[in-house]
Amino acid sequence: MSRLAQTAGLTDIQQEILSTVRDFVDKEIIPVATELEHRDEYPTQIVEGLKELGLFGLMIPEEYGGLGESLLTYALCVEEIARGWMSVSGIINTHFIVAYMLKQHGTQEQKDTFLPRMALGEVRGAFSMSEPALGSDVSAITSKGVKDGDEYVLNGQKMWLTNGGSSTLVAVLCRSDEGHPEGTAPHKSMTTFLIEKEPGFGEVRPGLTIPGKIDKMGYKGVDTTELIMDGLRIPANRVLGGTTGRGFYQMMDGVEVGRVNVAARGCGVAQRAFELGVSYAQQRHTFGKPIAQHQAIQFKLADMATKVEAAHAMMVNAARKKDSGERNDLEAGMAKYLASEYCKEVVEDAFRIHGGYGFSKEYEIERLYREAPMLLIGEGTAEIQKMIIGRRLLEEYRFQG
Ligand SMILES: Cc1cc2nc3c(=O)[nH]c(=O)nc-3n(C[C@H](O)[C@H](O)[C@H](O)COP(=O)(O)OP(=O)(O)OC[C@H]3O[C@@H](n4cnc5c(N)ncnc54)[C@H](O)[C@@H]3O)c2cc1C
Numbered sequence: 265m266s267r268l269a270q271t272a273g274l275t276d277i278q279q280e281i282l283s284t285v286r287d288f289v290d291k292e293i294i295p296v297a298t299e300l301e302h303r304d305e306y307p308t309q310i311v312e313g314l315k316e317l318g319l320f321g322l323m324i325p326e327e328y329g330g331l332g333e334s335l336l337t338y339a340l341c342v343e344e345i346a347r348g349w350m351s352v353s354g355i356i357n358t359h360f361i362v363a364y365m366l367k368q369h370g371t372q373e374q375k376d377t378f379l380p381r382m383a384l385g386e387v388r389g390a391f392s393m394s395e396p397a398l399g400s401d402v403s404a405i406t407s408k409g410v411k412d413g414d415e416y417v418l419n420g421q422k423m424w425l426t427n428g429g430s431s432t433l434v435a436v437l438c439r440s441d442e443g444h445p446e447g448t449a450p451h452k453s454m455t456t457f458l459i460e461k462e463p464g465f466g467e468v469r470p471g472l473t474i475p476g477k478i479d480k481m482g483y484k485g486v487d488t489t490e491l492i493m494d495g496l497r498i499p500a501n502r503v504l505g506g507t508t509g510r511g512f513y514q515m516m517d518g519v520e521v522g523r524v525n526v527a528a529r530g531c532g533v534a535q536r537a538f539e540l541g542v543s544y545a546q547q548r549h550t551f552g553k554p555i556a557q558h559q560a561i562q563f564k565l566a567d568m569a570t571k572v573e574a575a576h577a578m579m580v581n582a583a584r585k586k587d588s589g590e591r592n593d594l595e596a597g598m599a600k601y602l603a604s605e606y607c608k609e610v611v612e613d614a615f616r617i618h619g620g621y622g623f624s625k626e627y628e629i630e631r632l633y634r635e636a637p638m639l640l641i642g643e644g645t646a647e648i649q650k651m652i653i654g655r656r657l658l659e660e661y662r663f664q665g
Pocket residue numbers: 358391392393394397398399400401423424425426427480483488638641642643644645646647648
């Protein structure tokens with residue numbers, strides 16, 4: 265175990281799970297991550313290993329075949345996995361959000377149908393709010409579901425689906441006018457539809473096309489796609505929770521736990537960058553001594569380690585708050601904001617410590633340098649986090665004059 269990012273008060277079971285995951289990351293992920301990432305190759309073997317470890321069912325209740333663990337356990341596992349390769353944490357993240365939404369908001373039939381197979385990793389989840397013209401402004405969604413007998417007919421285009429190709433169950437947020445006349449507030453006229461599909465690309469179900477992978481600067485290996493619905497017919501029992509008009513609230517609930525998750529990824533990537541930086545600084549010599557002995561480099565290492573510690577503490581606090589049953593949007597927003605900004609800064613420092621070699625694809629820091637920016641965007645940009653934090657602060661500190 266490393267000196268940094270320790271978590272006090274973990275149970276024996278949590279410690280055992282974490283040490284197993286860390287071992288898996290060191291042996292099965294870190295040695296192959298950079299090579300697979302450069303080839304933009306899906307990590308099939310790693311995913312099979314995660315299934316065997318039960319990670320796809322980590323937070324799914326035991327009655328549905330999962331491990332029934334807390335958000336904190338999950339976030340700490342994500343931190344370990346992201347330390348190895350951020351894309352792998354992306355593969356389980358959307359799955360986890362969909363499973364969480366089903367657990368919290370699904371009908372009994374939906375839970376019975378999907379959760380046991382999700383716990384095994386046989387059904388794999390993706391979630392979709394963003395469209396080509398919007399990401400931050402979810403209220404502007406234009407994709408639409410219209411009731412037709414016992415079915416809904418869905419039309420619209422979605423953008424940026426993590427695991428869009430590899431998943432078999434997509435939670436899609438659409439506008440639905442049924443029972444919600446023109447002029448209804450956006451958050452009351454949206455519905456989450458559960459769309460089952462075949463994995464892969466092209467027309468994966470009549471009326472549903474996944475065009476292909478988006479070519480990205482980093483976060484490779486995991487597929488990110490568009491999704492096109494053209495007269496897609498969905499049975500009425502695939503409305504999440506069985507009632508229309510609750511989709512916005514359900515998705516925001518999912519994204520809130522997703523934010524803790526992104527914070528955990530930031531912590532993991534920053535830890536790896538620190539490990540790489542501190543190791544390189546002791547091997548590279550300039551002016552007759554290891555660069556780690558130059559005070560300017562020691563100051564960088566001190567900054568990096570302090571940021572790793574601070575981000576970890578905030579992430580753990582946000583997860584524990586949710587586990588205690590309390591509202592955690594303020595803590596999750598702060599943790600996501602701080603961890604992703606710090607991650608970018610720690611990676612940048614580790615990159616500089618590497619000098620010219622950091623620019624070479626032979627060095628792992630080059631991959632981290634391309635991965636960190638995604639954390640500034642996914643699950644809400646820094647500006648959106650600050651909007652959430654600011655609004656909540658004004659609620660908490662209402663002027664009493
Ligand atoms: C690799 C990747 C994977 C993704 N995976 C998913 C996924 O699985 N599912 C999904 O639904 N989405 C996903 N997304 C989409 C992601 O959530 C959005 O990109 C993100 O929310 C930002 O939206 P946008 O790109 O439309 O930017 P915009 O909303 O257009 O924002 C552009 C800029 O304006 C700023 N801005 C916007 N509004 C305001 C405001 N009111 N005040 C101040 N500044 C503002 C933003 O912070 C940003 O800097 C993914 C994105 C990426 C890059």
